[in-house]
Amino acid sequence: MKVLITGGAGFIGSNLALTLQKNYEVVVLDDFFSGHFKNLIGFEGDIISESILDVDLNQFKDVDVIFHQAAITDTTVSDQRLMMKINTEGFKRFLNFAIENNTTFIYASSAATYGNAPAPQKEEDAGKPNNIYGFSKWICDCIAKRCMEKYPDAHIVGLRYFNVFGPREQFKGKMASMVWQLMKQMLEGKRxxxxxxxxxxxxxxxxxxxxxxxxxxxxAKESCIVNAGTGRAVSFNHIIEVLNSILGFEYEPEYIDNPYEEFYQNHTEADLTKAKKYLGYKPKWTFEDAVKDYVEWLKKNNYI
Structure with a gap:
């Protein structure tokens, strides 16, 4: 079986590529605007370095599954036209291609589609995003839902990612997880x-x-859009407690004012009822065990 991963040099895309190549023929598509070649060290498949807006899709007619991860993920980008062009128009292009060619289409949505919806967030709570990034992902979901209704035999799955952390995120810079950001500060001797x-x-x-x-x-036995998280919310204070324990530090947090308070999501927590129902998904990693595994990976690969 042959799979295509758009955004395959990015954080999640590269982790997918390195896992999938163990059993499948994998092609990575990435323009390397925000992706990084070091994420793909160990990858042995084909790499196409073109934009999702311009690449000739006809070369992918023999692909069985498309994992669409490509997007602008920097939530501070204020260029609305650019965000919609890349995230929504690019998505639509690959979705339509997948439907026309009877190709399984799995794509990255986002918890940003929930805006300030109360926790735990359920799939039906989405639709009031706080920024253009969340809006671009919400419109992708709306397009996907219409296609699911129009083409009941299509295989379309949207995954609303919550706050993902782990190996190969270090090249995301300011958009890397709070786990990485706080760990980096502590390793630099800062509170x-x-x-x-x-x-x-x-x-x-x-x-x-x-x-x-x-x-x-x-x-998946049927098309769906579901949450992809753990079902457990972790406070920023607890992140620091866990990092102190694993890294052997005793740092006290430095509390600062929140300049984004007006539209900040103070509590995100995935309701996993539908993820379990439609996909049989159950998270395997507790936060504490995941951070420990992550630190071990960073040490092994000389990132810390």
């Missing part, structure tokens, strides 16, 4: 900085669980 008073909560999901839910999506 970890978080918004007052550190009780904001996020569903922090390990990238290995995200890879797993993508694999499960390949076998």
């Amino acid at each position: 970890p900085r978080i918004f007052k008073w550190g009780e904001q909560k996020r569903d922090q999901v390990y990238v290995k669980d995200i890879v797993n839910i993508n694999l499960l999506a390949m076998k």
Whole structure:
């Protein structure tokens, strides 16, 4: 079986590529605008370095599954036209191609589609995003839902990623997870900085669980859009406690004002009812075990 991963040099895409190549023929498509070649060290498949907006899709007619991960993921980007062009128009192009060619289509949606919906967030709570990134992903979901209704035999799965962390995120810079950002500050001898008073909560999901839910999506019995998280929210204070324990530090957090308070998501937590129902998904990693595994990977690969 042959699979295509758009955005395959990015954080999640590269983890998918390295896992899938063990059993499948894998092609990575990435323009390397935000992806990094070091994420693909160990990858032995084909790499096409073109934009999702321009690449000739006819060369992918023999592909059985498309994992569409490519997107602008920097939520601070304010260029609305650019965000919609890449995230939504690019998505639509590959979705239509998949439907026309009877290709399984699995794509990355986002918890940003929920905006300030109360936790735990259920799939039907989406639709009031706080930024253009979340809006671009919400419109992708709307397009996907219409296609699911129009083409009941199509295999389309949308995965609403919550806060993903883990190996190969270090090249994301300011958009890397809070786990990586706080760990980096502590390793540099600085007190970890978080918004007052550190009780904001996020569903922090390990990238290995995200890879797993993508694999499960390949076998989905029907099209669906589901949450991809852990079902457990972790406070920023707790992240620091866990990092101190694993790294052997005793840092106290430095609390700072939150400049984004007006539209900030203070509590994200995935309701996994539909993910379990449609995909049989159950997260394997606790937050504490995941951070420990992540630190071991970073040490092994000389990143810390």
